[in-house]
Amino acid sequence: MEKQEGPDTAQVRLEDPWYDALASGWSDRDSTGAPAPGAPLGGEDLTAGRSAADIYLEVQRSEAFQEVRARYRRFVVPASAAFLLWYLAYVVAATTAPGLMARPVAGAVNVAMVAGLAQFLTTFLLTWAYTRHARLRRDRAALDLRWDTQEMTRGAGR
């Protein structure tokens, strides 16, 4: 599979209409659309005679990668905890506190109906927030790292 990736991915990248929208945000492009801070990955001389395993370890330790990973985790961990807790709270409330859930809000609409529709709403909102975060804060830096890493592993034996 190594032998395919060079020409294939390059070609795919040119043809992909969805690559052109990369980091097209207008608000925080300057601070985050640019590659993550940190020293550029090792140059040609560093890769000579090294195995792919060493290269991946080096990339993993690089500041640029640590930044991408931190940005991903800082969003995903709290967001996942929040929506799972909110969903569990909803299910547990629906099964154990039907009295509370039956309380009317407006007309025929009660607390349960509002909570159920709120689950739909929060799912849509979190989807939007996550993709926006990924597009603006992660995609560009991750793509740069991808090309750098592939450049380094190209010559390396496995």
Next chain:
Amino acid sequence: MNGDHQALALLLFSAFIAVTLGITTWVSRNRHGSAEEFYAGGRLFSPMENGFAIAGDYMSAASFLGISGLIALYGYDGMLYSVGFLVAWLVVLLLVAELVRNCGRFTLADVVAARMKERPVRIAAGTSSVTVSVLYLVAQMVGAGSLVALLLGGTSEAARSWTVIGVGALMVIYVSMGGMRATTWIQIVKAVLLMAGAIAMTVLVLMRFHGDFDQLLDSAAARSGHGKDFLAPGLRYGGDWTARLDFISLGLALVLGTAGLPHILSRFYTVPTARAARRSVVWSIGLIGSFYLMTIVLGFGAAAVVGTDEVRASNAAGNTAVPLLALDLGGGAGSTGGAVLFAIMAAVAFATILAVVAGITLASSASVAHDLYATLRRRRAAGPAGAEDGDGRYSEVAVARIAAVGIGAVAIALGLLARDLNVAFLVGLAFAVAASANLPVLLYSLFWRNFTTRGAVWSVYGGLVPAVLLVLVSPVVSGSERSFFPGVDFHVFPLENPGLVSIPLGFLAGWIGTVVSSEPPDAAKHAETEVRALTGAGAV
């Protein structure tokens, strides 16, 4: 239900079969027989196409007819299902889709095996993937048999058997001839049909109530015979504590199981990049979310227009609520409009079943050929490595095509055997097994630095075995009049869904296996997985 709809419905069924077979022939016209082509459809679908296909893969007849039927019968408690089915996609979007696209090639086991000793991990993950797929497939096949018989009026044993055989034969043809490309297009067509049908019905229901949702709820509550209780939770799951815990267990399985379903995971490999995988999930969340919102309107609409008692009289599980609603909205029984709308809804349900079973068959044939067969063959061949290239790949696809036939045969046989049994729990069980056996190993592999081979193997079997065993000693198999074996009683576990116990066990087993592991974790492999997952370096 009289002869008119049946003739029209049969005509529409045949038209859909003709279109899908046409797609299959057209797609397999110039196939290369490569693994990329068969398992991943060439990886060049656009996010929108894949989003529709994911939605088509995920929304089964159980969602379309089952959930709106549950709402028509039990009101709010039916809605609880749809929330779980939708929120599950956040797990897929945030934690799984992009990383799996970057790390794997065709199956779930690819992601795990990249970090671990390949052989035991592939056998474990392959086994659990096939188990999940077969459970889900049998549920769909039996559902298809009773559904088509119900919609066409013929409830004879022969009609149901032939439906199961016919659905099985069709899915084998789609998959073995057309691979992922044909499956994807069938799912896209189905998703478009399903959305169009749901939108049309929703608009008709809302027009009937002059766009007033409040009035719709009031009429539903009034005609349900339960009054205001119909709009609050508790009618179905509000009994004793066992019933409540059972629902919490099911809710947990639904929300965590989706991310472990093999046929959903394999869909992310059909797009070129992780970014495209993310955008596919966004499309599918939009489609699935709006679809479930519409099922709420349809369910309460069926209660308000048709009436809960009439729905229950037609089918005790509520599966005919939407077709009955269509009949009424089209102008009532005996009218042309009613017959046409009824036949269209029946055809949409049929298309839904075919698209879903094709997706599952493809994913399980990939697990058999790519994970189980390739691993077992490799030991017999000379070396542990190097069996991947050249002619090896072509024969793997041939095996996958044969596996599709074999899985089809197994599914038909089990579907015929289980024909008269209550199989509704099988869907919940498939989600519970996926959440207990597949999700822990996937998340540990992607996020845990110290995870080891033993941890991976233990976490798969530690989730799979308890889930299956707990079901065997649960009320669904014995001890109640709705069980598999109503005559005997050997049940010791009170819940119908094992998720509440088996999901934590799967995570726990993975942790214990890792802690007691004699081999140290491989830092270099972890670095490779992490770098590839987050950047896409080296992704195929």
